[in-house]
Amino acid sequence: MVDFLQALVDGVMLGATYSLLGLGFTLIFGVLRRLNLAFGPTILVGIYAGSHVGLAWPGALWAVVAATVVAAILCGIYVERCSFRALARQAPVVSMISTFAVWMQLQELVSLFEASRTMPYPSPAWLPALTVGPILLRSDALLMWSGATAIMLALFVLLYRTRFGTAVRAVADSSEAATLMGVNVSVIGAAAFLLASTVGGLAGVLIAQSQQQVTPYFGLWATVKGLTAMLLGGAGSLPGAVAGGVILGVVETQTLWHFGGQWRDLASFALLFLVVALSPRARSEPTL
Amino acid sequence: MLEVREVVTSYGMIQALKGVSLAAREGEVTCILGPNGAGKTTLLYTIAGILRPRSGSISFQGRELAGTSAADVVGRGISLVPENRLVFPHMTVRENLLAGAYVRLGRDRAGVEADLDAMFARFPILKQRAGQAAGTLSGGEQQMLAVARALMARPRLLMMDEPSLGLAPLVVEQIFQIVQGLNREGITVLLVEQNARLALSIAHHAYLLEQGRIAFHGTPSEVSANEGISRAYLGIKGG
Numbered sequence: 001m002v003d004f005l006q007a008l009v010d011g012v013m014l015g016a017t018y019s020l021l022g023l024g025f026t027l028i029f030g031v032l033r034r035l036n037l038a039f040g041p042t043i044l045v046g047i048y049a050g051s052h053v054g055l056a057w058p059g060a061l062w063a064v065v066a067a068t069v070v071a072a073i074l075c076g077i078y079v080e081r082c083s084f085r086a087l088a089r090q091a092p093v094v095s096m097i098s099t100f101a102v103w104m105q106l107q108e109l110v111s112l113f114e115a116s117r118t119m120p121y122p123s124p125a126w127l128p129a130l131t132v133g134p135i136l137l138r139s140d141a142l143l144m145w146s147g148a149t150a151i152m153l154a155l156f157v158l159l160y161r162t163r164f165g166t167a168v169r170a171v172a173d174s175s176e177a178a179t180l181m182g183v184n185v186s187v188i189g190a191a192a193f194l195l196a197s198t199v200g201g202l203a204g205v206l207i208a209q210s211q212q213q214v215t216p217y218f219g220l221w222a223t224v225k226g227l228t229a230m231l232l233g234g235a236g237s238l239p240g241a242v243a244g245g246v247i248l249g250v251v252e253t254q255t256l257w258h259f260g261g262q263w264r265d266l267a268s269f270a271l272l273f274l275v276v277a278l279s280p281r282a283r284s285e286p287t288l
Numbered sequence: 289m290l291e292v293r294e295v296v297t298s299y300g301m302i303q304a305l306k307g308v309s310l311a312a313r314e315g316e317v318t319c320i321l322g323p324n325g326a327g328k329t330t331l332l333y334t335i336a337g338i339l340r341p342r343s344g345s346i347s348f349q350g351r352e353l354a355g356t357s358a359a360d361v362v363g364r365g366i367s368l369v370p371e372n373r374l375v376f377p378h379m380t381v382r383e384n385l386l387a388g389a390y391v392r393l394g395r396d397r398a399g400v401e402a403d404l405d406a407m408f409a410r411f412p413i414l415k416q417r418a419g420q421a422a423g424t425l426s427g428g429e430q431q432m433l434a435v436a437r438a439l440m441a442r443p444r445l446l447m448m449d450e451p452s453l454g455l456a457p458l459v460v461e462q463i464f465q466i467v468q469g470l471n472r473e474g475i476t477v478l479l480v481e482q483n484a485r486l487a488l489s490i491a492h493h494a495y496l497l498e499q500g501r502i503a504f505h506g507t508p509s510e511v512s513a514n515e516g517i518s519r520a521y522l523g524i525k526g527g
Contacts, residue, residue: 182362
């Protein structure tokens with residue numbers, strides 16, 4: 001029972017960062033109706049940038065955070081220009097395939113310039129771990145959860161309580177009707193992309209400080225987690241992406257605890273297949 | 289109030305509007321009749337700034353409109369209730385109305401809140417459904433929401449594209465009463481409608497659009513008196 005609870009708590013904390021990745025995917029998919037497979041690799045570049053800043057100025061955590069987020073945003077703008085703005089008139093699948101090409105570009109560039117491949121990422125070592133009864137709350141996991149929760153709250157206030165958020169959700173629901181209301185759809189599309197990149201960069205900080213290192217395969221890892229969280233939550237629903245991320249996290253940690261690490265990804269992909277195959281929600285139109 | 293002169297709009301090589309001229313006079317209901325594919329929706333979308341005319345001019349209250357953005361057109365006081373209503377299905381009724389006021393949401397929050405209350409007073413069913421996703425509303429309720437959403441931008445000219453489409457006869461009558469009521473309050477209406485009889489019953493002036501050209505225009509009684517038009521659009525046997 002304690003094992004189950006411990007794995008549940010760990011899963012919720014890990015899952016909160018999956019939720020962030022899922023929200024990034026959902027924002028882009030909902031507003032632009034296009035999949036951005038290069039979302040994970042843009043975060044990868046951000047984390048490498050943060051890692052270098054961390055090595056150059058040990059202890060300057062804020063600089064590490066800023067470098068990670070800014071580099072992820074710049075990469076996001078690059079993807080938006082290459083695969084979305086330049087191909088806006090092409091079929092959505094053309095954009096998706098081009099994001100795959102950009103993904104490989106980014107991953108290969110990182111592999112090329114990072115001779116050692118695996119780079120360290122700083123974490124706030126001064127944070128204490130907490131114990132609640134028999135449950136241990138690791139400091140890095142607590143930081144993942146609290147950081148992700150704060151970002152999600154801010155994001156939901158932005159999307160559900162402001163004029164900008166109304167426009168974003170209106171475009172996602174019907175870009176034609178949104179145009180009739182006077183919303184500039186292409187401006188909102190670019191802004192949603194920027195917002196997703198920001199969320200992605202912040203998620204990158206939270207995940208990297210927990211893993212304390214990064215390899216060029218992080219891009220693949222982040223894209224798979226984000227895509228799975230989005231699809232588990234119904235492909236296009238913002239609250240769904242949050243739930244999808246947490247479910248994915250819990251399934252992973254439970255599998256890890258009870259069956260061992262080698263089963264972890266297999267279990268989450270089996271779950272994804274079941275949800276996509278069985279749920280009408282997962283196959284319905286994207287919505288925010 | 290609205291003056292459209294020799295407007296040509298094309299989709300690629302296909303000319304949908306081949307030089308359309310018409311006027312909507314202040315305080316009146318002007319209706320545009322015509323068969324499917326005549327260019328009625330294209331005309332409304334051109335006025336709304338979503339489609340760019342290839343040539344011709346559109347003036348509203350004496351100022352040129354052709355070439356301005358859709359946002360500017362809404363800001364100047366023209367709103368469109370689109371065909372098939374196009375409510376935002378996953379947003380609540382209240383959020384749909386707020387989206388309708390998008391162009392003034394940033395600078396006139398108090399005015400928007402007041403208009404929201406006014407819409408709820410005018411359409412009590414929307415107040416009952418305020419927190420419900422718009423996609424769960426019936427067709428008639430969605431049409432009311434689409435009208436209310438357009439009104440949230442405080443238009444002086446309200447354009448409506450086939451408001452009766454897919455609605456039960458009783459509901460259609462209700463919608464037309466609403467349109468007539470709005471017109472009596474001073475809103476100028478430009479109405480595109482397949483149900484010619486109903487449209488003529490509330491219109492002051494009517495245009496017949498055929499294959500991208502205005503084929504005829506006049507008062508409703510002049511339209512009804514024209515034997516060919518009556519036969520084609522009102523189902524009256526000439527004799």
